[in-house]
Each structure stands twice: as structure tokens, then as C-alpha cells.
Amino acid sequence: MNTPATLNELLVVTLAREFRNDEVGFTGLATGAAAALFATAIPLAAMQLARRTHAPDLTVLLAGWIYNPDLARLDELPDAEFAEKLRDLPCESQSLDYPGSWPHRNGAISFGFGSGVQVDACGNINSVLVGDPARPKVRLVGSILLPEHFSQFGREYIMMPRHDQRTFVEQVDYVAGVGYPGGLEGRARLGLESGGPELVVTPKCIFDFDKVAGRMKVRSIHPGVTADELRAATGFDLGDLSGVPHTAPPTERELEIIRREIDPRSALLGYDMASAQ
Amino acid sequence: MSNSIATAEVERRSKVVSLQQAAGLVADGMRIGLGGFAIYQRPMAFVRELIRQRRKDLTVVGVTNSIEADMLIAAGTCSRLETSYMGFEKFGLAPAFRRACEKHGFDAVDYPELLAWDRFRADQEGLQFWPASGLGGTSLVELNPDIKAFDCPLTGKPLHALPATRLDIAVIHAAAADKYGNVIVPGFHNLPQSFDVTLSRSCRKLVVTAERIVSDNFLQRHARLVQIPAARVHAVVEVPFGAHPTSMLGRYLDDDTHWAQYIGAAKTEEGVAEYLKANVFDLASHDDYLDRIGGARLASLLQVDLQQ
Numbered sequence: 001m002n003t004p005a006t007l008n009e010l011l012v013v014t015l016a017r018e019f020r021n022d023e024v025g026f027t028g029l030a031t032g033a034a035a036a037l038f039a040t041a042i043p044l045a046a047m048q049l050a051r052r053t054h055a056p057d058l059t060v061l062l063a064g065w066i067y068n069p070d071l072a073r074l075d076e077l078p079d080a081e082f083a084e085k086l087r088d089l090p091c092e093s094q095s096l097d098y099p100g101s102w103p104h105r106n107g108a109i110s111f112g113f114g115s116g117v118q119v120d121a122c123g124n125i126n127s128v129l130v131g132d133p134a135r136p137k138v139r140l141v142g143s144i145l146l147p148e149h150f151s152q153f154g155r156e157y158i159m160m161p162r163h164d165q166r167t168f169v170e171q172v173d174y175v176a177g178v179g180y181p182g183g184l185e186g187r188a189r190l191g192l193e194s195g196g197p198e199l200v201v202t203p204k205c206i207f208d209f210d211k212v213a214g215r216m217k218v219r220s221i222h223p224g225v226t227a228d229e230l231r232a233a234t235g236f237d238l239g240d241l242s243g244v245p246h247t248a249p250p251t252e253r254e255l256e257i258i259r260r261e262i263d264p265r266s267a268l269l270g271y272d273m274a275s276a277q
Numbered sequence: 278m279s280n281s282i283a284t285a286e287v288e289r290r291s292k293v294v295s296l297q298q299a300a301g302l303v304a305d306g307m308r309i310g311l312g313g314f315a316i317y318q319r320p321m322a323f324v325r326e327l328i329r330q331r332r333k334d335l336t337v338v339g340v341t342n343s344i345e346a347d348m349l350i351a352a353g354t355c356s357r358l359e360t361s362y363m364g365f366e367k368f369g370l371a372p373a374f375r376r377a378c379e380k381h382g383f384d385a386v387d388y389p390e391l392l393a394w395d396r397f398r399a400d401q402e403g404l405q406f407w408p409a410s411g412l413g414g415t416s417l418v419e420l421n422p423d424i425k426a427f428d429c430p431l432t433g434k435p436l437h438a439l440p441a442t443r444l445d446i447a448v449i450h451a452a453a454a455d456k457y458g459n460v461i462v463p464g465f466h467n468l469p470q471s472f473d474v475t476l477s478r479s480c481r482k483l484v485v486t487a488e489r490i491v492s493d494n495f496l497q498r499h500a501r502l503v504q505i506p507a508a509r510v511h512a513v514v515e516v517p518f519g520a521h522p523t524s525m526l527g528r529y530l531d532d533d534t535h536w537a538q539y540i541g542a543a544k545t546e547e548g549v550a551e552y553l554k555a556n557v558f559d560l561a562s563h564d565d566y567l568d569r570i571g572g573a574r575l576a577s578l579l580q581v582d583l584q585q
Contacts, residue, residue, distance in 0.1 A: 031366050031367045031369075032369075065467065065468070079366075079367040080316070080366055080367050081315065081366070081467075081468075082314075082317055082467040082468070082469065084530075084580070087465070087467075096465070096466055096467060096468075096471065097466075097468075097471040097474075098391065098394050098468060098471055098472070098475070104391070105410070105411075124414075128387060128416070129378070133416065133420055134382060135378075135379070135382050136378055136379055137379065138375075138379065139370075139374070139375045139378035139379055139385070140364075140370065141362050141363060141364035141370065141371075142360060142361050142362045142363055142364070142385075142387050143361055143387050143388075143389055143390070143415070143417055144341075144361055144362045144389075144390050145361070145389065145390040145391065146389075147389035147392075147411065147412060147415050147417060148389055148390065148391055148392075148411065151410070151411030151412070152410075152411050174416045175414060175415050175416045175419075176415065176416070176417070177415070178413070178414040178415055181414060187414075189413075190413030190414040190435070191410060191411070191412075191413040191434060191435035191436070192411060192413055192414065195411075
């Protein structure tokens with residue numbers, strides 16, 4: 001009998017069920033334990049699970065340069081984009097230069113994963129600063145590849161390791177990646193004809209979008225989280241949550257694949273945010 | 278037939294100069310590109326020499342930047358940074374940059390990552406700008422007067438023009454170059470070395486610091502790896518461990534201990550001033566810097582990489 005699914009495993013299967021065969025999924029290499037778990041490790045495990053259940057031809061693009069790496073060989077997730085551990089990782093192809101082998105403006109990337117310090121009600125993301133841009137309260141790293149993720153990838157999964165009123169805000173202080181301001185029509189007016197965020201994954205729930213209204217809405221609430229808790233943790237109105245289901249749990253078979261084949265050494269999913277806090 | 282020019286009346290010019298002379302090519306107020314990527318293979322010895330010579334008001338133009346720009350900002354050498362990422366990856370946020378933005382309104386200009394690289398490609402192609410789709414609605418375009426909106430002349434769709442970098446000078450740190458400036462780029466490289474190659478094609482004045490200036494014979498045995506031919510290079514300096522404390526592909530790993538020292542010091546203005554005094558101003562040369570780091574520490578960073 002398997003032990004119950006962890007939060008990490010719940011998020012892995014939720015994402016894995018989204019991916020279709022023949023797609024290409026892009027992960028950067030996020031740093032910091034919680035960010036690395038959400039933006040890199042969980043996405044990698046989810047793509048591996050999809051490859052074993054229903055999408056055998058899914059391509060994993062790790063750190064923007066390594067195709068279909070043999071992740072089961074890792075004993076821990078590397079913490080640097082060009083670490084020796086990554087350079088030595090068995091894989092199928094390596095993109096060593098820019099421009100490389102994934103022309104993202106020409107439809108090369110089906111989906112990506114992004115994170116930030118703030119996300120807002122219409123799905124804009126911010127990784128640049130908090131406060132006034134001219135004299136920020138907190139200056140962070142910059143937009144990095146998020147503008148491209150939110151406009152030139154087929155779709156984006158927003159991965160937020162923290163879910164509180166500071167991170168889920170009505171309006172971000174800086175738009176690094178564009179959600180649905182004014183809905184799909186609003187995006188079209190900005191010249192954004194495809195792409196955009198698809199889901200927002202947090203420790204408390206899964207959001208999707210009303211893409212006509214241009215507003216984030218709760219798709220499912222994780223087991224053990226109440227609607228009141230969710231409202232208290234979110235800086236914008238969530239509307240009526242009475243009909244919202246719980247996030248569907250992993251099957252026994254999915255758990256077995258994750259634990260035995262994908263992450264046998266807990267290199268990807270070993271970090272437990274709840275016990276770390 | 279030999280290609281020797283020993284009997285010719287003129288001799289081919291060596292471009293080898295001292296680190297001091299090379300840094301002297303940079304004038305106050307210039308726009309400068311620094312090779313490498315994020316925390317990898319940055320021309321740190323050159324950066325320290327710029328600081329030692331008290332250069333000021335430089336604009337650093339990059340794709341992803343890290344300790345090389347942070348140290349220049351801490352020293353008052355860099356007053357503007359145009360990039361997509363300014364941080365220390367696994368080591369966290371860039372402390373001097375962060376303080377400069379939060380306390381002093383430092384001029385940080387944000388670009389998207391690959392478009393930041395495309396700006397260099399615009400220079401390479403002799404273009405004034407690089408056209409970009411997909412930027413509408415971002416704060417990057419709203420806050421940056423150098424990015425101009427325009428309509429595609431063929432389809433009428435909204436695009437943005439990102440200015441070429443228009444660098445005055447660029448500096449890279451390479452594993453090996455010859456005295457004429459031919460630079461070997463290992464076959465199994467990554468974006469840090471790829472960016473060096475882009476810099477060599479986008480900037481008309483390229484300075485190369487190299488771990489080793491190699492013989493003509495060695496260079497010619499690796500001709501297929503010479504992605505930067507001598508004609509693109511203005512000056513060459515031999516600087517062993519010239520990327521320290523960042524890593525050097527195939528040669529040495531990053532010096533985590535020294536990164537931690539810098540980060541600890543750079544948390545305060547006083548701390549970073551002491552760091553710069555001890556590691557830059559009080560030292561006469563790069564050799565003195567290596568002595569300060571210590572032979573045992575440097576030896577411990579050496580790696581074996583035969584996948585070249």
C-alpha cells in the first residue's frame with residue numbers, strides 16, 4: 001500500500017495530465033529551494049510522468065539547452081545552468097549557442113514554466129521589482145525570459161511556491177510577462193495573438209483563467225485547504241467558491257511511476273516546503 | 278611552400294599588451310560589453326583593473342549580468358546597466374546593484390533575455406534596431422524610452438524596435454589565444470562562450486584576456502575551434518585565472534568561498550569599500566591578487582575536462 005500523495009506529487013500529476021503528445025516543454029533552472037522545486041523540479045517530474053503515461057513523444061528541454069535528459073541519474077537537482085553535473089548528464093541533444101535549436105518565435109516551444117515575486121488577477125507576472133520602478137522598495141533580478149514565455153511560447157504554467165496576499169495581488173508593480181488584460185481581445189490589441197498563462201499552480205490551489213473576462217479563477221482547491229483560507233491568502237476577489245472541486249488526487253499507478261521510475265532518489269521531489277517553513 | 282613570413286620585410290604585429298594598457302583603452306562614459314554569461318567566465322581581472330584605474334560613468338550592456346557588473350557598480354565605475362538579468366544565480370541577488378537601485382535610483386534598463394542578445398545581433402548585421410513582436414503590455418516597453426513602437430510595414434501588426442547596443446568596446450576572457458588575437462572556443466561550450474563570439478561580431482573594438490597565450494603551432498592545430506579570428510581582435514592580454522572568482526570552462530570552477538566573501542562584504546557600502554580596498558586598490562597587479570587568493574585555493578579549483 002502506498003503512502004498518501006504529497007503536495008509535490010499532487011502538483012506533478014495535475015500538470016502531467018495537461019501535456020499532450022508531441023509537445024515541447026521548456027524549463028529554466030530556477031535557484032532557491034522553493035523556487036527550484038516549483039519552477040524546475042515539479043515541471044520536470046510532470047513531463048517525465050506524461051512521457052510514461054500518455055505522451056511518449058513529449059520533448060523535455062531542460063535549462064534551455066538539454067533535450068530529454070536522463071533525470072533518474074541525478075542525485076540532486078543542479079543549481080547552476082551550466083554546472084558540470086548538467087554538462088555530464090546523458091541526454092539526446094544539446095543546444096550550445098544562441099540562436100539555438102529552438103526557434104521560439106517560430107512555434108518551437110509548446111509550453112513553459114515561470115515564476116515571480118507577484119502575480120495579479122489577470123495573470124501578469126513580475127520578477128523585476130516591488131514598489132516604484134524609479135526607486136523600488138525591492139529590486140530583483142529582472143525580466144529574464146518571462147516576456148518571451150508569456151507571448152511566444154504556446155502557453156505558460158505559472159508556478160508560485162508562495163500563496164499569500166503579497167504574492168497574489170490585484171495589480172503587479174511591474175509587468176514582465178503579460179496575462180489577459182482585457183481578456184483575449186485585450187491581448188490581441190497589444191499584438192499578442194497567441195500564448196499566455198494557462199494555469200497558476202500554488203501550494204493551496206490550481207487557478208485557470210476566464211480568458212474572455214481576463215480574470216484568474218480557482219479551478220480546484222487542494223485537499224485540506226478551505227475556501228476561507230484561500231480567500232485570506234489571496235489579494236484579489238475570488239468570487240463564489242462553492243462549486244469548486246478538490247484537486248484530483250494521483251492514482252496508485254501514477255504514484256508508483258513517480259516514486260519508482262522518475263524520482264527514485266528523491267532528487268526532484270524530496271524538498272518538502274511545509275516542513276521547511 | 279611554407280607560410281612563414283620570416284623573410285618578409287615587415288613582421289606581423291603582436292597584439293599582446295599589459296592588463297593596464299588594455300584597461301586604458303576604456304574611457305570614462307563608454308558603453309562596454311563584458312563577455313561570459315550570468316555567473317560564468319567573466320573578465321574579472323579586467324574589471325578589477327578598470328576599478329583600480331578609477332574609470333567612471335560606464336554603461337554596461339549585457340544579456341545576463343552578475344558579479345562583474347555588481348563590482349563595477351559598487352566601485353562607482355558603472356552608472357547604467359542594460360540587461361535582462363542581474364543576479365548571482367545560486368548565490369542569490371546582486372547586493373551592490375540592489376542597494377544602488379533601492380537607495381540611489383540606479384539607472385537599470387530592463388530588456389527581455391533573448392532580445393537583449395538580439396540587440397548585439399543588430400550591431401552584427403549593421404542594423405540600428407532589432408524588430409520584436411510580443412512585447413506589448415509589458416512594463417519593459419512602457420518604462421524604456423529607447424524602445425519604440427512601430428507597425429510592421431508588411432502586415433501592419435504592432436512591433437517594437439529595440440536599439441542596437443552601439444558598444445564602444447567589448448572585453449572577453451578566453452581559454453587560449455595567440456599573440457595575434459586568434460581565440461580558441463572549445464567545441465563543447467555553452468552560452469557564456471557563445472555570447473563571447475557574438476560580442477566579437479557586434480563590437481568593433483574587442484579586447485581579449487586569455488588564460489594562456491599559445492604558440493602558433495598550438496593555435497593552428499585548433500584552427501577549426503577558432504571562432505574569433507585575429508582580424509576581429511584589437512588587443513590580447515595573458516591573464517591566468519583572469520575569470521576568478523567566476524568559473525572558466527574546462528579550466529577551473531567558481532570559487533564559492535570568494536563569492537561568499539564578496540556577498541558578505543557587499544551587504545553594506547562600508548563592507549564593499551573594504552573589499553575593494555583589500556582586493557583591488559591595495560594590490561598593484563593581478564599577480565598580487567592571485568597571491569592574495571593563494572596557490573592552494575586556486576589549485577583546488579582546477580578541473581579536468583577532456584571533452585573539448
